[in-house]
Amino acid sequence: MCQEEKRKDKLAEYSWEEIRQHATKTDRWLVIEGIVYDVSIWAKKHPGGERIIGNHAGEDATDAWTAFHADKKMVMKYLRPLMVGRLRPEDDYETDLQKDFRSLRRQVEEMDMFKPSKLFFALTLGQLVVFELLAVAIFWYFGTGVIPYLVASIFLVTAQAQAGWSQHDFGHLSVFKSSKWNHRIHIFILNLFKGASSSWWNYRHFQHHAKPNIIRKDPDIRLDYLFMVGKTLPIEWGKKKKGFMPYNKQHTYFYFVLPPLLLPIYFNFEIPYFLMKTKNYWELFWMYSFFARYLLMFYPFVGFWGTFILYFFVRFLESHWFVWTTQMNHIPMEVDKEKGRDWVTMQLAATCNVDPSFFNDWFSGHLNYQIEHHLFPSMPRHNLAKVMPLCKSLCKKHGIEYTSKPLLTAFKDIVGSLKESGELWLEAYNM
Numbered sequence: 001m002c003q004e005e006k007r008k009d010k011l012a013e014y015s016w017e018e019i020r021q022h023a024t025k026t027d028r029w030l031v032i033e034g035i036v037y038d039v040s041i042w043a044k045k046h047p048g049g050e051r052i053i054g055n056h057a058g059e060d061a062t063d064a065w066t067a068f069h070a071d072k073k074m075v076m077k078y079l080r081p082l083m084v085g086r087l088r089p090e091d092d093y094e095t096d097l098q099k100d101f102r103s104l105r106r107q108v109e110e111m112d113m114f115k116p117s118k119l120f121f122a123l124t125l126g127q128l129v130v131f132e133l134l135a136v137a138i139f140w141y142f143g144t145g146v147i148p149y150l151v152a153s154i155f156l157v158t159a160q161a162q163a164g165w166s167q168h169d170f171g172h173l174s175v176f177k178s179s180k181w182n183h184r185i186h187i188f189i190l191n192l193f194k195g196a197s198s199s200w201w202n203y204r205h206f207q208h209h210a211k212p213n214i215i216r217k218d219p220d221i222r223l224d225y226l227f228m229v230g231k232t233l234p235i236e237w238g239k240k241k242k243g244f245m246p247y248n249k250q251h252t253y254f255y256f257v258l259p260p261l262l263l264p265i266y267f268n269f270e271i272p273y274f275l276m277k278t279k280n281y282w283e284l285f286w287m288y289s290f291f292a293r294y295l296l297m298f299y300p301f302v303g304f305w306g307t308f309i310l311y312f313f314v315r316f317l318e319s320h321w322f323v324w325t326t327q328m329n330h331i332p333m334e335v336d337k338e339k340g341r342d343w344v345t346m347q348l349a350a351t352c353n354v355d356p357s358f359f360n361d362w363f364s365g366h367l368n369y370q371i372e373h374h375l376f377p378s379m380p381r382h383n384l385a386k387v388m389p390l391c392k393s394l395c396k397k398h399g400i401e402y403t404s405k406p407l408l409t410a411f412k413d414i415v416g417s418l419k420e421s422g423e424l425w426l427e428a429y430n431m
Contacts, residue, residue: 035083037082039053049203063101067375067378068378070114097345105376128189132155157321162365197271197274204220212346214336217338220326228247229418231336232335250421250422259320291311298310325363328413329410332416333349335350347375348371348400353371360407369384371402
């Protein structure tokens with residue numbers, strides 16, 4: 001027996017009842033593979049942010065930990081000193097669903113489904129450069145008339161939208177074995193190429209993945225000031241006579257608020273605020289270098305104010321692409337408070353797919369395979385379609401609904417779910 005196993009055998013044993021008592025802001029325990037860790041102090045140093053640790057305090061974080069950490073041996077070096085105990089034998093058990101999912105995880109690992117294709121990612125990055133160069137070429141050869149301006153803008157929007165999907169790959173550590181290289185390219189694409197922030201994205205996005213559509217834990221559904229989503233919060237707010245907007249009309253004003261304004265207005269304020277608050281001046285520098293790059297590229301054709309207008313026009317168009325694509329998989333699904341569900345049940349309740357096709361895959365950056373992506377976040381996206389049949393079989397065996405729909409139906413369901421939530425709020429408000 002190795003020293004590690006001997007140490008584990010000597011650990012104190014805890015029941016779930018005892019572990020759940022350590023779920024406060026200053027006292028956080030979590031369980032990974034039957035071992036109890038005290039992450040109270042270390043949580044502040046967590047690369048993925050303190051909040052994601054807090055959201056798992058007092059819980060079994062085994063599947064989340066496995067999903068988000070590619071180099072588990074390296075991560076374990078940080079976890080090992082934090083061991084404080086282990087689960088009591090009578091509490092250390094797996095459900096049939098957990099056993100089957102963890103078996104599936106091992107199966108797809110043996111199938112090399114986590115092995116990235118260098119050619120695929122080279123092509124996805126290459127298209128970004130091609131689309132931007134095409135936009136410059138349009139201005140160079142055809143001038144800045146209305147038609148050339150619109151055509152160049154379409155190329156720039158496509159470059160920006162596809163860069164959004166590419167940064168997602170590196171953010172999830174799906175491309176390189178080295179986390180450092182994934183992070184470096186992530187910063188290059190998101191900060192320099194898109195004018196956003198890697199650390200801001202990590203902070204928000206991993207919370208979303210860890211607890212999708214869970215109220216007060218998923219930042220992507222914190223829309224209370226403008227929109228009500230799901231069924232629980234609208235009824236709760238309605239009964240308390242709370243609300244800042246006529247939510248019963250939100251399915252109408254949605255078209256004029258979220259798709260056109262999220263990227264050009266809201267993100268342009270939230271991201272610099274986040275970086276200033278966290279004193280991340282290095283990333284702030286790289287983010288603002290994007291604007292210097294844009295000015296260098298387009299000032300010779302349209303001047304300073306022309307570049308300024310071009311930027312906001314491109315962001316306005318991209319915002320529509322981004323909002324419809326990112327919300328179609330989640331807003332129409334269950335939005336509720338924490339229920340303590342296992343990894344698979346939680347992800348499937350909050351996530352749906354959009355039917356595969358060459359266009360849908362390219363248009364959404366393979367986010368149409370949202371179920372597979374949420375179950376295996378670090379899996380390279382070109383392999384998600386290959387594991388889809390296995391995920392469907394797992395869901396069928398355990399009676400879990402696996403939802404997939406056409407692209408236009410998915411768009412329609414966003415509006416339909418907003419209408420339903422708004423009506424629930426009004427009904428509760430008038431009671």
